[in-house]
Amino acid sequence: MKVLVPVKRVVDYNVKVRVKSDGTGVDIANVKMSMNPFDEIAVEEAVRLKEKGVVTEVIAVSCGVTQCQETLRTAMAIGADRAILVECVDELQPLTVAKLLKAIVDKEQPGLVILGKQAIDDDCNQTGQMLAALCDLPQATFASKVEVVDGKARVTREVDGGLETVSITLPAIITTDLRLNEPRYVTLPNIMKAKKKQMDTFKPADLGVEVKPHLKTLKVSEPPKRSAGIKVPDVATLVAKLKNEAKVI
């Protein structure tokens, strides 16, 4: 069984982004980029399934600018066997990405697609579910445990209030939550090996997908600032302030 793992290049999670003063977006020029943390977890899970012998090949795919090659090389250093880049300079929204991924799914016929639950830049949490819908496949989102047995995946999901276990027939779409696994560090020899692995490049047109926006961003602004607080010297003052000034207890 093949596994397809879509990965996204995003602003590194440690960077505190700044909104551009003209309100057109967030300033990401000269900012450190890396693989979306949830996607690292997805790659790790796919590689672990391969190490268990459940999976034969792990294919990483990324949609976006040429620099996404770096993200794909990282995925291959973690253990993906080969990579596909869908190169596109225009802004890609989740539905378009889902359509591009569907075209790749049709081509490669994977048994599983493992995605991150959300990207930390647009915070959408949509692509996996959309891909499942377009391919008419079952989905298990926010996975914290995955077992593949007898043509089915048994997935424990993180839901409000606790955990839920569902069983889905393969092929299927899974999205990862934080606690699914701890991604391994990539080692230098593996980075070197990843440079030799195969990477195919397509354009959206090659896949028969039209890139068109469904949402137009009119403005990006700073969130409202909280007014500066005060430091209190002791617990008694804190309680007094909460009772008399803030009136919340």
Added chain:
Amino acid sequence: MTALVIAEHDNATIKGATLNTVTAAAQCGGDVHVLVAGHNAGEAAKAAAQIAGVSKVIHAEGEHFAHGLAENIAAQVLALAGSYSHILFPATASGKNVAPRVAAKLDVGQISDVTKIDSADTFERPIYAGNAIATVQSLDDKKVITVRTTGFDPAAAAGGAAAIEAATAVADSGKSHFEGNEIAKNDRPELTAAKIIVSGGRALGSSEKFNEVMTPLADKLGAALGASRAAVDAGYAPNDWQVGQTGKIVAPQLYIAAGISGAIQHLAGMKDSKVIVAINKDPEAPIFSVADYGLEADLFTAIPELIKAL
């Protein structure tokens, strides 16, 4: 123009997040209908009919709706979607699970975690862990939206008198199957609906200490318990207590952060709280930059003192 709200329910009662979503739906202009798809969900449908501002409740009944599997719920929504301009889900685990599936089938973009409705096609939503607010305009004829519940006041749960209409249930997809769940028993207020939240971080050191120190404070205040990702990953608190970009988004009247440094990802989940109190030993902790009241102290002495003083 009519909006359809997909109710979140446990087949007997309507969950709080639905009420906030009804408020958002009303702001889109036009009538508000609510879909209750469930198993033996008559009581939930009746409860939905009582919500102020709802003009019709659509009740779809089927055993395969019992656990809200995305494949089945999405198919049911799609069967009804033709008559609606807006389809809204609460941005909860279940709403986020189903909504994109509906949007993709309708070939429309989805607008996630909407915090403000500017007009019928223009919405505000946070991006980059809440460090920026994007104002977006939908270019599609139908709008599929998930609603950040803390952005909208809840609609009154009583006072409405909507008609309940039975809908033909779609067939079971057969592709997914619910096997079981472990829902934490909790006598406390629900995290996302609580007026007061006390939240602990890595500094607690162990789950025993977490319980020993944080629980009495929560009991004293009638508060819900929350945690940072560090505390959850270390096993001090269960997963569903996590507050942050990837956990719950909360906006209580009072948020007490004890032993939490205040990483960007945590702040994303709580910075809309009315009053934030930070208790931390480290004067440089970023949490102090958003706290209304900061107390620089060891939480193991400060919290027992605080309990005594309350």
